[in-house]
Amino acid sequence: MAVVTTIERISKYVDQDVTINGWLFNKRSSGKIQFLQIRDGSGFIQGVVVKSDVSPEVFEKCKTITQESSIMVTGSVRADERAPSGFELTVKDVEIVAIAQEYPISLKEHGTDFLMDHRHLWIRTPKQHAILRIRDEINRAIRDFFHERDFVLVEPPIITPASCEGTTELFEIDYFGQNAYLSQTGQLYAEAAAMAFGKVYSFGPTFRAEKSKTRKHLNEFWMVEPEMAYVDFEGNLKIQEEMIAYIVKRVLENRKMELKTLERNTESLENVKAPFPRITYTDAVKLLQENGFEFEWGDDFGAPHETFIAEQYDKPVFITHFPTKMKAFYMQPDPDNPEVILGADLIAPEGYGEIIGGSQRIHDLELLLHKLEEEKLPKEIYEWYIDLRRYGSVPHSGYGLGLERTVAWLCGIDHIRQTIPFARTLNRVYP
Template sequence: MLTTIAQVGQHVGQEVRIGCWLYNKRSSGKIQFLQLRDGSGFIQGVVVKAEVGEDVWEKASQLTQESSLYITGTVRADDRAPSGYELTVTGVEIIQIAQDYPISLKEHGVDFLMDHRHLWLRSPRQRAVMAVRSEVIRAMYEFFQENGFYKVDPPILTPTSAEGTTNLFHTKYFDEDAYLSQSGQLYMEAAAMALGRVYSFGPTFRAEKSKTRRHLIEFWMIEPEMAFVDHEENLRIQEAFVSHVVQSVLKNCQRELKTLERDTSKLENVVGTFPRITYDDAIKLLQEKGSDIKWGDDFGAPDETLIAEHYDKPVFITHYPTEIKAFYMKPHPDRPEVVLCADLIAPEGYGEIIGGSQRIDDPELLEKRFAEHELSEEAYRWYLDLRKYGTVPHSGFGLGLERTIAWICGLDHVRETIPFPRMLYRLYP
């Protein structure tokens, strides 16, 4: 019966059979050291010529990088091994000998690796990132499941923009215009009025011609919406959510974080309440540091990094000017020039990972916003209905999955956080 590398610790002293690929190989004449991988992890298989038949030795000798095989061997504990175990090989069954594998173990340029992304995923580092991504998603689902949220799936094809912007991918929906979704938020608000607390998780699309290390054209968002939740409670839920995700990764992905050489002490602080700074105070802070930013300007990446440097946890920047935020955000009751919103900025220069706000619940104010933003009342009539028929205070937020993973893993660029990144001028593979 087959087992996996991740499960070999349950079979110490026993003979196991594993389906795997050869990652690397070295030989000292009478011993061959096979670095094997099977998706669940990596392990070294040791082939001793004096202990195996000529057939097994010859088959091991034929193996090339990324050849596929079944390996049989006895599991033994070894504290020096990265996995804690080694395999004393007793049998080799070749499935295929790979010829001229293009990604050798030397250094390669980014463009080359991106052209071979389908193969680059096999490397230890990329496998570790994908394992962390999987754990982040699992932990997100766990948090919402344990806190009374329902998962709802909004449409990807939409007739309008969620935020009234022009960075949309246009397509034809038979004889109508349609767009790829840039957010499921408006639909989630409708779902929250039916189910109370909901969340969606799916791909979103932004046609921004940006090439920064923080941007992807196609990325994944988790978007909760909550009825009867105000701005303050919204922030508390975000704190608990992000803390749960980070601590879950620390608990369940120690080996992957070690592969990525991540300084986990920076993540261990991500618990409890997060610091907050108002937009007003953030502007003053930046001006004190020599910035020429003015009240009413939006923050760029360097501004967010400067602010984040003052804290060892993610920090909320709250109460942005109404003029630079989306039409649906609720104004502060005592200061209508700012809205009840917050962006959560990750430490270490990773920028905004969450944007959230309390939503407008007054139908008259929402109609006024439609006019100010030149939005079609006909297209948004259904959204206004949510305020006409049983309006309640409600709030929500959106977390960008790839930026969050980049921060947790300590990566330089978001392109490594998604299996097949879609970036400006890159649609292959």
């Protein structure tokens, strides 16, 4: 009896018979031999059908299989250094589950709009499959990192009564006759949970109604947002660099095949070890000015600025102490210079830009009330958040990591729309 297994685990069954339940990705023939490219969701493998080694019925059956037909293939596992996975399957039998109709995505080149319209099928192809397997690895690494350090996972609401960051780029919904919004961050709620559990993180979808068409923006994306009681600015940076180094190490160790499929040069990723370099916002402005950029103190960095700054280092770099007026109301001003905040953005190498934004949070009640008034935010909506400063306030810090930007960086791909199974952008809400 053949063992039913997956392509990912096939190395355990060399010289044994196995059955793979999957689909036909591609097929070619050289007369008396047919080569079946089989996928099963865990990987890809070639099945070799030799006419003299199988029954006439099996050989003829293989001729009828169309691209993406579902099949159950039984054969003997053979090690082969020439194969991308290191193994091939000498086919003994094939059972057809369903013959696919003419498949819309052929192996020729297709335009981006066509592929995004057929995203439900495009994710079956090797490169898209590799990207999403790496996303899964990053996802699991993040959860493992936090749970190994005794963080508690909390789930903030997706429907909120107001902006968490004082912006207007929100998706408004009718919530039983009153205005509500899709959340742009779970941070404020995570702060409340941190006052109950000490160290928490949220991990879920967030929504921003920016009318942006850049390769780094989505309107629905996933954020990882830890919040930590009794952690200051320095402690916040330390946990960020430890987390990034942990994630990169996991991907390099566990997703070698996927990185190879993407033709990702991993040399730069192997440099990603804590600690990371730092540059203050003020020094970054001077650096840009000295190198021909028209940039003034108080301006926000764009992609060219972040890319140039990142190019000065061989690993991710923190830009720290941004102007207070540029950042959200809850960020703690530097006691030594209230014009800047105790916060930082982490910039990824190779032009991938900001992947983390974080800060120490304001813990003083009067200062928080002043900031809300200064930014003309409605105090009544934030009363529950103000309560955190009334009842047992402590210094605390947190940050948010954009999952899709991290996936794009580690995969080395050009556009963020490929980093999520079904992208939501300015002009795309289908499929």
